[in-house]
Amino acid sequence: MSLKAxxxxxxxxxxxxxTAVAALTTVPAEGQAPRPAPPAAMPVSLEVxxxxxxxxxxxxxxxxxxxxxxxxxxGTKKGCDxxxxxACTVIVNGERINSxxxxxxxxxxDKVTTIEGLGSPDKLHxxxxxxxxxxxxxxGYCTPGQICSAVxxxxxxxxxxxxxxxxxxxxxxxxxxxxMRERMSGNICRCGAYSNILDAMTEVAGARA
Amino acid sequence: xEFTAPAETNLFDNAKVVGKSTxxxxxxxxxxxxxxxxxxxxxxxxDAAYGYLVGSAVAxxxxxxxxxxxxxxxxxxxxxxxxxxxxxPLPTGTGNNTALFGxxxxxxxxQAIACVVAETFEQARAAAALIRPSYARVEGKFDLAAxxxxxxxxxDGSGKPDNKKLGDFDAAFASAPVKIDQRYTTxxxxxxxxxxxxxxAAWEGDKLTLWTANQMIAWCKSxxxxxxxxxxxxxxxxAPYIGGGFGGKLFVRADAVVAALAARKLKRPVKVAMQRPLxxxxxxxxxxxxxxxxxxxxxxxRITALAHENWSSNINGQDGENGTAQTASMYAxxxxxxxxxxxxxxxxxxxxxxxxxxxVGHLALEVAIDELAEAVGMDPVELxxxxxxxxxxxxxEKKFSDRNLVRCLREGAARFGWDKRQAKPGTVRDGxxxxxxxxxxxYRGSPTMKSAARATLENGRVVIETDMTDIGxxxxxxxxxxxxxxxxxxxxxxxxxxxxxxxxxSAGSGGQWGAASSTAGTYAVCLALRRAVGxxxxxxGDAATFTDGRVVADNRSWRLADAGNLSVTDEMxxxxxxxxxxxxxxxxxxxxxxxxxxxxxxxxxxxLAVCDAGRILNPLxxxxxxxxxxxxxxxxxxxxxxxxxxxxxxxVNHDLAGYEVPVHADIPHQECVFxxxxxxxxxxxxxxxxxxxxxxxxxxxxxxxxxxATGIRIRDYPITLDKHLDRLPQVA
Numbered sequence: 004m005s006l007k008a009x010x011x012x013x014x015x016x017x018x019x020x021x022t023a024v025a026a027l028t029t030v031p032a033e034g035q036a037p038r039p040a041p042p043a044a045m046p047v048s049l050e051v052x053x054x055x056x057x058x059x060x061x062x063x064x065x066x067x068x069x070x071x072x073x074x075x076x077x078g079t080k081k082g083c084d085x086x087x088x089x090a091c092t093v094i095v096n097g098e099r100i101n102s103x104x105x106x107x108x109x110x111x112x113d114k115v116t117t118i119e120g121l122g123s124p125d126k127l128h129x130x131x132x133x134x135x136x137x138x139x140x141x142x143g144y145c146t147p148g149q150i151c152s153a154v155x156x157x158x159x160x161x162x163x164x165x166x167x168x169x170x171x172x173x174x175x176x177x178x179x180x181x182x183m184r185e186r187m188s189g190n191i192c193r194c195g196a197y198s199n200i201l202d203a204m205t206e207v208a209g210a211r212a
Numbered sequence: 213x214e215f216t217a218p219a220e221t222n223l224f225d226n227a228k229v230v231g232k233s234t235x236x237x238x239x240x241x242x243x244x245x246x247x248x249x250x251x252x253x254x255x256x257x258x259d260a261a262y263g264y265l266v267g268s269a270v271a272x273x274x275x276x277x278x279x280x281x282x283x284x285x286x287x288x289x290x291x292x293x294x295x296x297x298x299x300x301p302l303p304t305g306t307g308n309n310t311a312l313f314g315x316x317x318x319x320x321x322x323q324a325i326a327c328v329v330a331e332t333f334e335q336a337r338a339a340a341a342l343i344r345p346s347y348a349r350v351e352g353k354f355d356l357a358a359x360x361x362x363x364x365x366x367x368d369g370s371g372k373p374d375n376k377k378l379g380d381f382d383a384a385f386a387s388a389p390v391k392i393d394q395r396y397t398t399x400x401x402x403x404x405x406x407x408x409x410x411x412x413a414a415w416e417g418d419k420l421t422l423w424t425a426n427q428m429i430a431w432c433k434s435x436x437x438x439x440x441x442x443x444x445x446x447x448x449x450x451a452p453y454i455g456g457g458f459g460g461k462l463f464v465r466a467d468a469v470v471a472a473l474a475a476r477k478l479k480r481p482v483k484v485a486m487q488r489p490l491x492x493x494x495x496x497x498x499x500x501x502x503x504x505x506x507x508x509x510x511x512x513x514r515i516t517a518l519a520h521e522n523w524s525s526n527i528n529g530q531d532g533e534n535g536t537a538q539t540a541s542m543y544a545x546x547x548x549x550x551x552x553x554x555x556x557x558x559x560x561x562x563x564x565x566x567x568x569x570x571x572v573g574h575l576a577l578e579v580a581i582d583e584l585a586e587a588v589g590m591d592p593v594e595l596x597x598x599x600x601x602x603x604x605x606x607x608x609e610k611k612f613s614d615r616n617l618v619r620c621l622r623e624g625a626a627r628f629g630w631d632k633r634q635a636k637p638g639t640v641r642d643g644x645x646x647x648x649x650x651x652x653x654x655y656r657g658s659p660t661m662k663s664a665a666r667a668t669l670e671n672g673r674v675v676i677e678t679d680m681t682d683i684g685x686x687x688x689x690x691x692x693x694x695x696x697x698x699x700x701x702x703x704x705x706x707x708x709x710x711x712x713x714x715x716x717x718s719a720g721s722g723g724q725w726g727a728a729s730s731t732a733g734t735y736a737v738c739l740a741l742r743r744a745v746g747x748x749x750x751x752x753g754d755a756a757t758f759t760d761g762r763v764v765a766d767n768r769s770w771r772l773a774d775a776g777n778l779s780v781t782d783e784m785x786x787x788x789x790x791x792x793x794x795x796x797x798x799x800x801x802x803x804x805x806x807x808x809x810x811x812x813x814x815x816x817x818x819x820l821a822v823c824d825a826g827r828i829l830n831p832l833x834x835x836x837x838x839x840x841x842x843x844x845x846x847x848x849x850x851x852x853x854x855x856x857x858x859x860x861x862x863x864v865n866h867d868l869a870g871y872e873v874p875v876h877a878d879i880p881h882q883e884c885v886f887x888x889x890x891x892x893x894x895x896x897x898x899x900x901x902x903x904x905x906x907x908x909x910x911x912x913x914x915x916x917x918x919x920x921a922t923g924i925r926i927r928d929y930p931i932t933l934d935k936h937l938d939r940l941p942q943v944a
Binding site: 038039040041042061063064068071072075076077078079080081082083084085087088090117118119121122123124125127131134135136138140141142143144145146147150180183184185187188189190191192193194195196197198199200201 | 235236238239240241242243244245246247248249251252254285286287288332333334335338403404405406407408453454455456457458485487488683684685686832833835836837839840841842843844867868869873874875876877878879880881882
C-alpha cells in the first residue's frame with residue numbers, strides 16, 4: 004500500500020513539476036504568429052427523426068452537439084459530456100447510445116431518434132405518457148435520456164439481449180424490476196425518480212406483453 | 213396581504229383542486245424535450261458564441277501570468293476574458309463565500325481564471341487548452357480532522373456564538389446510569405445536479421439579460437448587479453426550467469459572471485456551461501463534518517442529558533455545515549449542550565446543499581439514538597416515542613405549531629412490519645444475505661419567506677406570473693392548483709409563468725420554503741384579483757363565491773370572463789407571530805438492507821417514509837420530492853464522498869464517474885405516506901414543504917439497518933464494504 008501511495012504522490016508531483024517547467028520555458032512570441040489553419044470539416048448526412056439532414060461539421064463535433072447546436076434539437080441533454088450520466092441518450096439504428104461519446108461524422112447514413120422524434124406534447128409516445136402519469140421525472144434534465152433508454156431497454160429485452168442479472172443468460176430475459184433497473188443504470192437521475200421511472204416502464208412493458 | 217394569525221377555516225378546507233394528486237402541468241414539455249434550459253436558448257440568442265471555462269490548477273497562491281496568445285490566435289476564437297483583466301476579485305453576490313472571478317489571487321482549486329469564447333464549442337474547447345497559466349503556489353490547509361481541534365466557535369443566525377446550554381449537562385451526564393459518547397464523521401458531498409451551471413448572457417446597450425440556471429431569481433439579479441457594479445434595474449434573469457439545484461444553484465456562479473463579462477467585452481451573446489469536471493471544485497459542496505454526541509439516560513431510556521457538538525469548515529472560516537441544527541427540536545431532555553465550530557480550510561467553497569445541517573446531523577444523531585436504544589435494551593421506535601417532548605426541547609419558550617412525529621413512527625412501524633425486526637443484530641439470514649431493519653426519525657424546519665405574484669384575467673383565463681422557480685419541485689403545478697382553487701376555475705384554465713425577474717419577487721426555491729411561500733403568495737394575489745373582479749362587476753369580491761368559472765354574489769351570477777381583462781399584483785407577508793412557534797416537518801423513516809455475507813456488499817431492499825408536513829398540496833409531486841430525497845439520503849449513507857487530496861487541496865473524484873451517486877440498480881421500490889395533518893401556523897393553505905424533510909433520516913435508517921444486519925457499527929460515512937468486510941460474521 005505504501006508503495007502505491009508513493010507512486011501516486013510522485014506521479015502527481017511530476018505533473019505539478021511539469022507545469023512549472025512549461026511555464027519557465029515559455030518563449031515570448033515575436034509579433035503575432037499566423038493563425039493556424041482551421042480544423043478539418045466534413046460533410047455528414049444522417050436521418051434524424053425521419054428527416055434527412057446534411058451538415059458540414061468540424062470533425063470534432065459530437066453527435067450530441069450536432070443535434071443540440073446545429074440541428075437545434077435541444078431535447079437531448081448534455082449532463083457530463085463524457086459518457087458518465089446518460090442524459091444524452093439517443094437511439095441510433097435501433098440501439099441506444101450516449102451521443103456525447105461518438106462523433107457526428109461517424110454516423111453517415113444512420114437513423115437517429117431523439118426525444119423529439121418519439122413524441123410531441125400533443126402526441127406523447129406511450130413511454131412519455133407513462134412518465135407523466137407516474138411522475139417519473141422532476142427537474143426534467145435527465146428525462147429525455149431516461150425515456151430514450153427506457154424505450155430501447157424494453158426493445159432489448161424483447162429481442163433477448165442478455166444482461167448480467169439474468170440467472171440464466173441462455174434464457175430470454177423478462178421485463179422484471181431487477182432486469183430493468185440493471186439496464187437503466189447508465190442513466191443517472193439526481194432528483195431520484197428511479198422508483199417512479201420503474202413504475203412507468205412496468206406499465207409500458209405490461210401493455211406490450 | 214399579511215398573515216398575522218393562525219389560519220381559520222378557509223376555502224382550502226373544502227378544496228377541489230389543492231390537495232388532489234395532479235399531473236405536472238409542465239410534464240408534456242419536459243418529457244418531450246421541449247422545455248428549454250439555460251444553454252438551449254436558440255430562440256432568444258441564436259447568435260450566441262461559445263464560452264469555455266479554464267480553472268486554476270493550484271488550490272492556493274497567485275496567478276503570476278496568463279499567456280493567452282496561442283489561445284487568442286486559435287481558429288474561431290473571438291476573444292478571451294481573463295481573471296487578470298481585473299486588478300482585484302470582483303465583489304461577491306448574495307451567499308457567495310468567496311469571489312467568483314477577478315484578480316490574481318487563487319483561493320481554491322479550479323477557481324475560474326479565464327473563459328475562451330469562440331464561434332463553436334469545439335473551437336473554444338481546443339483554444340482553452342492553449343492557455344498557459346503560471347502560478348506561484350503556496351501551501352494551504354485542507355484537512356478537517358487536523359484543523360478541527362483549534363477551530364473557533366461558529367456564529368449562529370443572529371451573530372452570537374453558536375453555543376446553547378440548558379440545565380447542567382456535565383453533571384447530568386456524569387451521573388446518568390446509561391451513557392453514549394460517540395464520534396461520527398460525514399464526508400464532503402456534491403450536489404451533482406444533472407444540468408451543469410449554465411448561462412446565456414446578452415447585452416442590449418447597458419441592459420443585461422441572463423438565461424441562467426438559478427434557484428433564486430431575485431438574488432441572481434441583485435448579485436449580478438453587485439458583481440458587475442451596474443444598477444440592479446439593468447439586469448434581467450430568466451430561468452423557466454432548471455435542471456436540478458439542491459442548493460447548488462441558490463447563488464450565482466462563475467458561469468453567469470464570465471458569460472456576462474464576455475458578452476459585454478465581445479459585444480455578442482455568449483453562452484457558458486461549466487464543464488462537468490470543473491463543477492465540484494469550482495463551485496460549492498456540502499462540507500464534511502465531525503460530530504460528537506453524548507447522551508445520558510436512565511435505565512428506562514429517558515434522556516436526561518444530551519450534547520451535540522459539530523466541527524466543519526469553510527473557505528472563509530464561516531458558514532459551516534451545522535450538524536446540530538435539528539437537535540434542539542427533536543428529543544426531550546432537561547440538560548443540554550450544543551456547540552458548533554467552523555475551521556478555515558482552503559478547499560473550495562462550502563455552501564447550502566439540500567437540508568444544510570440537518571441532512572448530516574441526522575446521520576449522527578439518529579444513529580446515536582439507535583445506539584442508546586440498544587444500550588438500554590429498548591426498541592428504537594419506542595425509545596423515540598418515550599422521549600417525545602411536550603415543548604420544544606432546546607427553546608422551551610416556543611410552542612410546536614403542529615407535530616405528529618409519534619404518529620409517523622407508529623404508522624410507519626405498522627406498515628413496515630417493524631415487529632418482525634430482530635433486536636439482536638446479525639441474526640437474520642436470507643441465503644447469502646445478512647438482513648437488517650433500521651428506523652430513524654426526521655425533522656426539518658419549515659420556514660416561509662415573503663412571496664409576490666401578478667394575477668391576470670385574460671378572456672376568462674387566469675395567468676399567474678412570478679419569479680418563483682421550479683427546480684423539479686413541482687412549483688408550476690401547485691401554483692396552478694392554488695390559483696384554480698381560489699379563482700374557481702378548472703386547472704386547465706390557468707397559465708403559470710415562472711422564473712423571470714421582470715415578474716414580482718417570490719420566495720424562490722430553497723430551504724424547503726418554496727411551496728408554502730409561493731402558494732401563499734398566489735393565494736394573496738388571487739384574493740386581490742377576486743376583489744378587482746368584484747369592483748369591476750359591482751360586488752364585494754371577498755363575499756362572493758368563485759366556482760366553476762362563475763362568480764355568485766348578491767343573488768346574482770356572472771361568468772368570470774365577464775370581468776374582462778384585469779391584472780393585479782400582491783404579496784403574502786408572514787407576521788411575527790410565527791416566531792413563537794417551532795414550525796417543523798416530521799417523518800418516520802424505515803429501511804431494510806441486505807449485506808452480502810461474503811463480500812460485504814450492501815443492498816437496500818425496502819424504504820418507507822411516513823411524513824407529517826401539513827396539507828400536501830400535490831400528493832403526486834410531493835411524494836416524488838420525498839422519494840427523491842430518500843435516494844440522495846441513501847447515497848450519503850452508502851456511497852457519496854468527495855475524496856480530498858490533502859496535499860494539493862482539491863476534490864479528486866470531480867465528475868460523475870468518480871463521485872458515485874445512486875443509480876437505478878441501487879434503489880428499490882420506495883414507499884411514502886403522508887399523514888392527513890394541517891398546520892394553521894404556516895400559511896392560509898396550512899401546507900409545509902417536504903423537499904428537505906425527505907433527506908433528514910433515511911440515511912440513518914439505512915445505517916441502523918446495516919448495523920442490525922451485521923452487528924458492526926460504522927460511524928464514518930459513507931458505509932462502504934471495506935469498512936466492515938474484515939469484521940463480518942464468520943461464514944460457517
